[in-house]
Amino acid sequence: MDGERASALRQIFVRAIGGVALAALVMGGAAACKQDEGGSGSDTAGAKVCDLKIGFFGALSGADAGLVTPGQQAAKMAINQYNAEHADCKVSLQEYDSQGKPELAGGLATSAVNDAKVVGMVGPAFSGESETANPTFQQAGLPVISQSATRPSLSEQGWKIFHRGVGNDFSQGPAAAAYIKGLNPAKVFVVDDQSAYGAGLADEVKKALGPLVTASDKATDNQQDFSAIVTKVTGSGATALFYGGYTEEASPFLKQLRAGGYKGTFVGGDGIYDANMLSVTGNADVEGAVATCPCAPATEAKGTFVADFQKEYNAAPGVYADVAYDLTKIFLEAIGEGKSTRADIQAFLTSYSKAGAATGVTYKWTDKGELDPAQVRVWAYVAKNGQWAPDKEIPKA
Template identity: 30%
Template sequence: MMDFKMKQLLRMAIVAAPFTMMITHASAEQVIKIGHVAPVTGGQAQYGKDSENGARLAIEEINKDGLVIGSEKITLQLDSQDDAGDPRQATQVAQLLVDDHVVAVVGHLNSGTSIPASKIYRDAGIVQISPAATNPTYTHQGFKTTYRVVATDAQQGPALASYAQSKGIKSVAVVDDSTAYGQGLASEFEKSAKAIGLKVMSHDATNDKAVDFRAILTKIKGENPEAIMYGGTAATGGPFAKQAMQLGIRAKILAGDGVCADQLADLAGAAAANVVCSEAGAPLDKMPGGATFKSKYAKRFNQPIQLYAPYSYDAIYIIVDAMKRANSTDPAKLLAAMPKTNYAGVLGNVSFDANGDLQHGVISLYTYPGGKKALIDEVKM
């Protein structure tokens, strides 16, 4: 027979056993956070939410399929933050994500938020992949942490200028919205336009909250350019094009991906047909995985894709691919694996140059006949 002390020890062991099993089970599954930042409030909320949805869909798929890194079962968690398109808020949420111990970040959406936030991630040694920032400065700061999965303004600008030249346009006026994105795109366009012999009549600045452009447009009307390049977003670009038409300006309106939204026709009215805009990527139906992704996205979120969802979706998978190749979730090892990325996703094959830019970018050009967005050309860079 067991003595009293032995029985007590046995009882304690039996009681403790389930808790020991729970601890062992819990330690076998590690939660790893990946950050996402975009404006999910304000004038660009539809794009920010679209980007967030793309990242969320990837996270859900990976968790469902099961992820094991270094013999450890991993559950991914999306740590999504709102920067409202504001540079100051962007740095605040960037620091919050660093404090939350994310291993990488998908974001930010805008160049004007991605650039200041990039310094926070650089200091923390955390990979940052922007699904949308196109200003060349973002990846040309000498940081090893900055990547993007779209083409740059240094590619969009020349594509728009070349299009103008191909249509016999000889003179242009340039307007930007004073943001890092708008200024960057307008500057690249102007530089390219001058290089190929187009006459730049003027370069004016407005702001991204403006609603009345008649003073600038009246001045431009007096200059009588054959085209006006507008660096900004649809929220201001739509009214800009509409007011140009109301003033009797016949110049073609050229713009970048910020303006190139499905809802431009609602914002510009009949003037949308006079807009030619570029996107720093291939159209969804021409992406290798576009059709499948479109179906999955619609099933999960019961709404159409706005623009950036496939880029954020692939960005998550690229981060996980780097984890697998590093066989680690350590941010430093993940970062070290990023330069050798060669990932086949929705966008096609993704690899990066020494700066973190896409090796093979695509620029798509669109117009809006009858108020419907339609592809007119695709330029491979």
Template identity: 30%
Template sequence: MRSKAILLASAGVVAMASTNPTLAQELVVKLGHVAPMSGGQAHYGRDNANGAILAMEDLNAKGITLGGKKVKFQLLMEDDAADPKQGTAVAQKLVDAKVNGVIGHLNSGTTIPASSIYHAAGIPQISPSATNPKYTQQGFKTAFRVVANDSQLGSTLGRYAIDTLKAKQVAVIDDRTAYGQGVAAEFIKGAKAKSGGLQVVQQYTNDKATDFSAILTAIKSKKPEVVFFGGMDNVGGPMLRQMKQLGINAKFMGGDGICTAELSKLAGDGLSDNQVICAEAGGVTGAKEKDMQAFVERYKKRFNMEVQLYAPYVYDAVMTMAAAMQKAGSAEPAKYLPELAKIKHEGVTGNIEFDDKGDIRNGTLTLFTYKGGKKEKIAVVR
């Protein structure tokens, strides 16, 4: 219902622009936003959507002009439910709506298939959260991301498991999604590069599973020091609870998919202090920490909720796309795309600049643990 209402509102403004002399001077720029707004990952979707809403409100408050016309930015939000088929369907819907650009999708599994549709239409796409390397390895000049990819994230966690946790036996579980498989594979690669004698046992689940008794029982017999999970918090939280029930006291590691404020609620008493080590793509140090804190406070005041994970990156993705339009003096995709490819934008999350594939240059990662049910930063690394 939400996306339909927004689309109808957008259509209403466009229709009025043709008859109202004041609105006729406005240039309507439509940006699509796609994330799972329903299902087990809806809290991520809401967080991403809020980041986009905040950015759009800021842009409209600035009174930006392009080609001598004042710009009215409009957000067309779609729900892909973290499902690849639905992801391609809403991607085509946004193309048919003639959006000027797309922010999204959230998941690698929906971002990758949707990216070919945007590419065919020549519409720039910035994902704030899709980390599978394949996304920017397809040769699509329209595809960008503002976070480090799984190669960096997974390998960093793998090295940490060996260098810091001194693990010799690890268990790896992934949810068989593009994200889960990708980050798990990179974790194994990074860990084995540091320890040739590492023993690895692998198990698999899916992104909607709730019962892990069989795979956890199999893992327990191997006595791992570390359990790495490639997946999201809606699965990782219950998995932690069941690990405790089975007496598995291993460290629990994962990527940004589990590194959320929601994890402590989902895991309940299964989350022990310092048990979880996770990495979030992105991270700020020095003076940028004040900017990030200001964003977090403004976000909470505006939406009456805490930032879950990606909202700051969504905000920066919108602002980066708008900055490219301003440099080009146009919201036409073909005209501002070259400016986007060479953009240098100072965002809330740091400096945003893309390499020739569309990956962010010098992407950072932040390592976290949990104490007293709250995320606590360990370090920011590159």
């Protein structure tokens, strides 16, 4: 009889404690809901939604990092400036280092969408990794704006979350071809690295050059010996060569072309428009090489951007730094206006139409996420004395 009574008392005690715990859990959940109800910048719930994150996705290490790290620096600077004015409700930059490799992009994209605090993504920076990551972002409703992924087909996949902050290769390809035609070449040789970006851009250049293209060839990822292609180029009679791809292969290729006696003009797309192409190739071989880019010179950006960047990093802003800065500020503007969910920020982008503080470009997008064609600009840059010197804006076709 005593044992039964003790057992009954224990059950009553457990039920009582369970009831208290359940009540605490319900009240805690209600408090948490109340914390988030008002959204960032709203006082209706008595609290703001803080500690949100903006992602930055691209090659932050590896051979092609020179194309991405200036944008990462600019994004970080934009967030630091925002936090200085919003010390009570800060935003952080969450970095995803893809090393420029599509095979790493899927896992990074999954990590990003599983972090509920990440409400917007600057990038992915390259087209190949975009093809891998964007389906995951689409499924999770995470809005993205790429500062430099230019493959045209990215906007044809039905990804509502996709936005591009620059022109695509339908603009860069013909512009590069127009620049090459201005060199009055006898013949043109075209080489690409078979990447989503490089092959697509080279195809657009070939279309625009037409019969001027005497021959073409393919490089491979991580290729270091280009002797077979060099032999073809030097024997082709081409006085200009277009390379579609990235610095990692373009640099040794150009060095071997010069060693093989090729004197023609080497032209590449924005995949070679970085500091590594200059320093790794060396002044003697890279001098006179040309890079096209759907971007104006970052060193001539508007407002205080150049001075702010120089003060922050003791260096001039590099490729796409001004674009990434503006795109980050668009996400920050949304957060500052109380948009605290991915869906709210996606809706914010859909109707956005304002000029960027650094680029002066009016950012507004078509229903496929393409930048308004009227805002697209393509520039040519020439390697001079170890620097990329702005040559000219290439007129639109």
